[in-house]
Amino acid sequence: MALGTRILNGVERIGNRLPDPVFLFLWLIGGLVVLSLIGSGLGWSAINPVTGETLVAQSLLSRENLEKLIIGMPRTLADFPPLAIVVTIIYGASVAERTGLFNSAIRGALLNAPKALLTPIVVVVGMMSHHASDASYVVVIPLAAVIFAAAGRHPLAGLAAGFAAVSGGYAGNLFPGSQDALILGITEPAARLIDPTYSVNIAGNWFFIIGVVLVFTPIVWMITDRIIEPRLGQWTPPAGANAPTTKVENQRLTNEQKKGLAWAGLAILGMLALWTLLTLMPGSPFIDPEAEVGQEFNPLYRSLIAFFAMTFFLAGGAYGAGAGTVKSHRDMVRMMGEGIAQLAPYIVLAFFAAHFVAMINWSGLGPILAVNAAAELKTIALPTPLLLISVVLVSCFFDLFIGSASAKWSALAPIVVPMFMLLGISPEMTTAAYRMGDSVTNIATPLMSYFPLILTFAQRWDPRFGLGSLMSTMLPYAGAFLVAGLTMVAVWVALDLPLGPGVGVYYDPPAPQAEVSAPVDSGITGTAGPAEPAVVAGTGVSTK
Numbered sequence: 001m002a003l004g005t006r007i008l009n010g011v012e013r014i015g016n017r018l019p020d021p022v023f024l025f026l027w028l029i030g031g032l033v034v035l036s037l038i039g040s041g042l043g044w045s046a047i048n049p050v051t052g053e054t055l056v057a058q059s060l061l062s063r064e065n066l067e068k069l070i071i072g073m074p075r076t077l078a079d080f081p082p083l084a085i086v087v088t089i090i091y092g093a094s095v096a097e098r099t100g101l102f103n104s105a106i107r108g109a110l111l112n113a114p115k116a117l118l119t120p121i122v123v124v125v126g127m128m129s130h131h132a133s134d135a136s137y138v139v140v141i142p143l144a145a146v147i148f149a150a151a152g153r154h155p156l157a158g159l160a161a162g163f164a165a166v167s168g169g170y171a172g173n174l175f176p177g178s179q180d181a182l183i184l185g186i187t188e189p190a191a192r193l194i195d196p197t198y199s200v201n202i203a204g205n206w207f208f209i210i211g212v213v214l215v216f217t218p219i220v221w222m223i224t225d226r227i228i229e230p231r232l233g234q235w236t237p238p239a240g241a242n243a244p245t246t247k248v249e250n251q252r253l254t255n256e257q258k259k260g261l262a263w264a265g266l267a268i269l270g271m272l273a274l275w276t277l278l279t280l281m282p283g284s285p286f287i288d289p290e291a292e293v294g295q296e297f298n299p300l301y302r303s304l305i306a307f308f309a310m311t312f313f314l315a316g317g318a319y320g321a322g323a324g325t326v327k328s329h330r331d332m333v334r335m336m337g338e339g340i341a342q343l344a345p346y347i348v349l350a351f352f353a354a355h356f357v358a359m360i361n362w363s364g365l366g367p368i369l370a371v372n373a374a375a376e377l378k379t380i381a382l383p384t385p386l387l388l389i390s391v392v393l394v395s396c397f398f399d400l401f402i403g404s405a406s407a408k409w410s411a412l413a414p415i416v417v418p419m420f421m422l423l424g425i426s427p428e429m430t431t432a433a434y435r436m437g438d439s440v441t442n443i444a445t446p447l448m449s450y451f452p453l454i455l456t457f458a459q460r461w462d463p464r465f466g467l468g469s470l471m472s473t474m475l476p477y478a479g480a481f482l483v484a485g486l487t488m489v490a491v492w493v494a495l496d497l498p499l500g501p502g503v504g505v506y507y508d509p510p511a512p513q514a515e516v517s518a519p520v521d522s523g524i525t526g527t528a529g530p531a532e533p534a535v536v537a538g539t540g541v542s543t544k
Helices: 003-017 021-042 063-070 073-078 081-098 101-111 115-132 135-150 155-168 178-191 206-232 255-280 298-302 304-323 329-342 344-363 365-380 384-399 405-422 427-440 451-461 467-494
Strands: 045-047 054-056
Touching: 021 344, 021 365, 021 405, 045 365, 054 365, 063 073, 063 344, 073 081, 073 344, 081 101, 081 115, 081 178, 081 304, 081 329, 081 344, 101 115, 101 135, 101 255, 101 304, 115 135, 115 155, 115 206, 135 155, 135 451, 155 206, 155 427, 155 451, 155 467, 178 304, 178 344, 178 405, 178 427, 206 427, 206 467, 255 304, 298 304, 304 329, 329 344, 344 365, 344 405, 365 405, 384 405, 384 427, 384 467, 405 427, 427 467, 451 467
Parallel strands: none
Antiparallel strands: 045 054
């Protein structure tokens, strides 16, 4: 057995033995309780260099923390930012999805693609389809195969390009959406462990995700046309009643669907006009005249959550009215309910993730670990690009075993985000590096939840196409994405490019609110000594 096959088989065995992410969080909470007992007993502590506050480890079994855990359990869940953000957007997105708006928009974009630009259009549409959630997998990927076949090209090349764009390009898009709201919503409470006033908005990675589209599109285009399709060879349509159709006409939009898209377009233009008016009018709620230069539009960026929710809702309703998929307002209410019902697995996960994040804050261990780890990294003096490359690689590794992006980030963010803030790296940049790593290895692991579905799509065109065939087809994309992703993160930092409106690579902490003179321990090493601690310049971490 080849070494590569043995490695992949080993990864599969390990991944299959992992519990559900819900129970992973239960294990993490159990370990956190034990660690808090040890830390409080040994007097672990550090100084928050942003607030000047002395951070001391607290036992999670203390009376105060038990009251927070048990009595405040509903509030802990309600205060978990990603939950409210995702539910808000899903109210609108579920209408857009269930009326058929997303499906028809994707099909319309792909079916009208010029043959010479077929591959790049499939890639861009695939990345844009992330706004459609699961529809991106069940519409873009099989439809790409049909369109390639109709154009006289190998359908599995189209399927591979679609899969690479939808899953491998998961970090890319032209506009922020629910995924940005979810991931950056997890980033904000993690950042507030160090800076309680820090605010993250849905547009915090906007320019970066556009960059992913610009970098990944030519990569998929080249690999598909120059490597994958020649390797697949000439495709001969299978005969028989079960052969998949290659007629694009069977996928064409009806007149009603075209009418629905036109009405949806008018609804989107109306929302854009409304938001422009609210921004430009005197006394606009979207502009803070008292904010610092460059921060005055933060309310506008934070309003994008409501904007996308309302736009999806109105555009979905307009499409449904035009296409005939909505007969009354009750249909739209039902669709919203179905969307929330589909969100149930995430709500279950969010309950445990919310308590893990809150308990890290109550125990003080997250900030203490971040402060001391930042001090150690500062002594090593690694360049900023290498620090962020390490985030990409760690994210890639965990992605081989845990598919949920929000589950991984909920566990990593409370440690990684504060630690990198203390090294002068913005929470948004750390988040962007994580998203890049989470994206690139999706297409190479059979543990990815949609991998069996993609294999089923492929076997419609070639029954002999097995798991190994799909993995070997997607590995060139994954390898190229990893190299490009690491390079892109390093270049972004080196050039100090903006990540989004008003958001940069680096974090400049405000001056400490108060001087701290009480003796504290050097970190996770033992009890506090009697002498005044020295403070490492730039970090506020006390050392003996």
